[in-house]
Amino acid sequence: MTDRRPEEGYDPLTAYGYGYGYEHGQGHAHGHGYGYGHEQGQGQEGYAGQPQQPPPQQPQQPQPSGAWYPQQPVQGYAQQPWYGEQPWYGQQEAPAAGQQPYVPQGYQPQGYAPQGYVPQGYAPQAYPSPGYVSQAYPSPGYAEPEHAPPAYDPPPEPEAEREPVPGRGPGRAERRRAARAARDSPAVVVSRALGEVFITLGVVMLLFVTYQLWWTNVLAGQQADQEKDRIQRSWAAGRAPGAFKPGEGFAIMYIPKLDVVVPVAAGIDKKKVLDRGMVGHYSEGRLRTPLPSARSGNFAVAGHRNTHGEPFRYLNRLDPGDPIVVETRDAYYTYAMASILPQTPPSNVQVLRAVPPGSGFSRPGRYITLTTCTPEFTSTYRMIVWGKLVEERPRDKGKPDALVG
Numbered sequence: 001m002t003d004r005r006p007e008e009g010y011d012p013l014t015a016y017g018y019g020y021g022y023e024h025g026q027g028h029a030h031g032h033g034y035g036y037g038h039e040q041g042q043g044q045e046g047y048a049g050q051p052q053q054p055p056p057q058q059p060q061q062p063q064p065s066g067a068w069y070p071q072q073p074v075q076g077y078a079q080q081p082w083y084g085e086q087p088w089y090g091q092q093e094a095p096a097a098g099q100q101p102y103v104p105q106g107y108q109p110q111g112y113a114p115q116g117y118v119p120q121g122y123a124p125q126a127y128p129s130p131g132y133v134s135q136a137y138p139s140p141g142y143a144e145p146e147h148a149p150p151a152y153d154p155p156p157e158p159e160a161e162r163e164p165v166p167g168r169g170p171g172r173a174e175r176r177r178a179a180r181a182a183r184d185s186p187a188v189v190v191s192r193a194l195g196e197v198f199i200t201l202g203v204v205m206l207l208f209v210t211y212q213l214w215w216t217n218v219l220a221g222q223q224a225d226q227e228k229d230r231i232q233r234s235w236a237a238g239r240a241p242g243a244f245k246p247g248e249g250f251a252i253m254y255i256p257k258l259d260v261v262v263p264v265a266a267g268i269d270k271k272k273v274l275d276r277g278m279v280g281h282y283s284e285g286r287l288r289t290p291l292p293s294a295r296s297g298n299f300a301v302a303g304h305r306n307t308h309g310e311p312f313r314y315l316n317r318l319d320p321g322d323p324i325v326v327e328t329r330d331a332y333y334t335y336a337m338a339s340i341l342p343q344t345p346p347s348n349v350q351v352l353r354a355v356p357p358g359s360g361f362s363r364p365g366r367y368i369t370l371t372t373c374t375p376e377f378t379s380t381y382r383m384i385v386w387g388k389l390v391e392e393r394p395r396d397k398g399k400p401d402a403l404v405g
Contacts, residue, residue: 212307220277220309227263227278228252235329246284247272251292253279253301253311254325256402257318262311264326268302277309287352292326292333292368292389299326300352300369305376305383312372315385316340323402324368324387332400335368335387343374343381351384359386 184192227249244250246267253262265273268280282289282300290297303312318324322337339360344351352369355361359369366389374383393400 216275216308217277217310220275220307224263224277224309227265227276228261231263244283249278250281250328252327254327254403255318255322256325257322258314260311262303262309264301274302274304275308277304277311279303279311282352287349289352289369292328292366293330294366296354296364296366298352298354298356298367298369300371302371305372305374312370313376315370315372316342316374316383318385323400324370325400325402326368327395329395331395332391332393332403333389334391334393334400334402336390337385337387338367339386341384341386344384346379346382348382351382356384356386361386361388365389 231249231252244266246269247265249263249265251264253264254260263278264281265278266281266283267273268282268284273280279301280303281291282302287300289300292299304310305313305315318337318340320337320339324335324337326333326335339358341351341358350357351359351371354364354367356367356369359367361367368387368389370385370387371382373379374381391400398404
């Protein structure tokens, strides 16, 4: 509120003031708000649709002594009891002659209705007004458009990381992060799979090599020993010499220098003879050779150099004169090593002739020929060893000197 004193030329009846709407008549439809108003009642009506009635006149309250404003009320002014004494104005001197008296800001023009005034016949209504019906959304008859955009789902908020509590394990977010970090990338998975494949292949190859170089020798040695025992039992039973079936053992070969004792079977079949650790006699087809008991000819045999008993592995270590003994049912035949052909093609079958070329023999005789593969662990070429009969000893006279010493 404005605290102004009467000044020269000041007309309180035409002055504008600043204050609340209920002091000057301007405001909301219910009389609330701020605004400027003319003291003669400019502004909106206090209540919409209701004529304003001036408040009833009340007798003037006694004024304190020394008050400067007149004792009689101004025309149209009705002093309200809520003003009471105005201690903040203090004791004011009366206006000088010719000056208009000062009218306080609490002056209310005629027709003013205070804020608490309720016109006659007015009845306030609670919100909402009678007859109002609230409708749920969407209203009846509303149809969703055919191509309505999909509802927007806001992205989930990232889970807040929680600091680990002393004495407790890591939080869920940390466990998930640790699981993602521990997860292998595709490159790691592929390299690991290839590594496992290569390791598996390496193990398989190692097992295969072990089988070929060691286990086949074990099996072939057992089979050769069984066949040797069978041959000796047949001799003890008095079986007469004659033709032998393919794969059937009929003699035993000794190479003392190489510590070899191996049965000799008919034929050179790989599965039936050679892979079973035995030495095979060339006894079939155009490669057929005579037995040791023949009066002339070349007794030829073949054997493995590596794996499956490998009876001829160190055949290259023989020197001229080293004995090679063949035992049959009736006699021991001792041959002296004569010469060696280190390498020749497998197609060279001339080495099996009665007088083999390159052996150093010049005329027919009683010879022996040993053939095997070379180099070691391959079958590219053949190595040939020849020997000449030096002694035939009946079995009833005992073993020859080559086996006794």
